[in-house]
Amino acid sequence: MAFPKFLLERTSLNETAKIVYIILLNRTRLSQKNDGWTDVRGHIFIYYPIKDIAAVIHKSEMSVKIALSALERDKLIYRQHQGVGKANRIFVKIPAERKPSWRQTEKCLCSEKKAICQEERNLSGSNKEKSNNESVKRRSKAYGKYQNVFLSDSELALLQQTVPTYQEYIERLSEYMYSKGKHYADHASTIQKWYLEDDPTPPERKYIRKENESL
Numbered sequence: 001m002a003f004p005k006f007l008l009e010r011t012s013l014n015e016t017a018k019i020v021y022i023i024l025l026n027r028t029r030l031s032q033k034n035d036g037w038t039d040v041r042g043h044i045f046i047y048y049p050i051k052d053i054a055a056v057i058h059k060s061e062m063s064v065k066i067a068l069s070a071l072e073r074d075k076l077i078y079r080q081h082q083g084v085g086k087a088n089r090i091f092v093k094i095p096a097e098r099k100p101s102w103r104q105t106e107k108c109l110c111s112e113k114k115a116i117c118q119e120e121r122n123l124s125g126s127n128k129e130k131s132n133n134e135s136v137k138r139r140s141k142a143y144g145k146y147q148n149v150f151l152s153d154s155e156l157a158l159l160q161q162t163v164p165t166y167q168e169y170i171e172r173l174s175e176y177m178y179s180k181g182k183h184y185a186d187h188a189s190t191i192q193k194w195y196l197e198d199d200p201t202p203p204e205r206k207y208i209r210k211e212n213e214s215l
Contacts, residue, residue, distance in 0.1 A: 002022075007021065016066075141153075
């Protein structure tokens with residue numbers, strides 16, 4: 001695992017925090033090579049329980065918690081809470097090189113094969129939406145009333161498994177984008193997000209057993 005040069009200048013971080021950052025950065029780069037680890041904006045996230053990090057670096061869980069807080073305070077990571085009993089999403093950040101502006105002080109790892117993408121910098125909002133939409137079209141099939149919802153075969157299969165009323169959400173997204181002139185970089189993730197917002201509670205688990213059979 002590479003040691004980022006900028007960490008040498010972070011005197012506010014102790015050795016444990018720097019090691020934890022390297023571990024998280026390495027895990028993020030591995031996730032970058034696999035599908036399914038991006039949010040709706042295309043930024044890579046990881047799940048890494050504190051106890052697992054502690055086991056890898058041979059430190060106590062309290063030391064890891066302190067290190068994570070220090071990294072978040074230095075804006076090298078961002079933790080997104082997912083709710084009670086659920087692991088946080090961890091987004092790893094990389095400082096911008098050379099005198100960043102106040103409005104753009106960091107880079108985020110993204111899902112594309114490029115090593116790094118810089119948020120809101122090279123493309124204007126409208127151009128970025130257009131570019132993302134064209135990319136989606138090239139690798140997907142069109143669905144919905146207005147044929148403007150683009151899903152790959154694998155994305156459609158995943159929606160069929162995770163969203164019981166996926167066809168209704170496809171039509172809803174199709175009409176919304178047509179009427180509002182909206183564009184989304186990832187239509188499958190948008191549908192899943194809408195579904196979770198409409199029904200955030202997990203389905204009730206049902207146990208079925210035959211006579212004289214234990215659960």
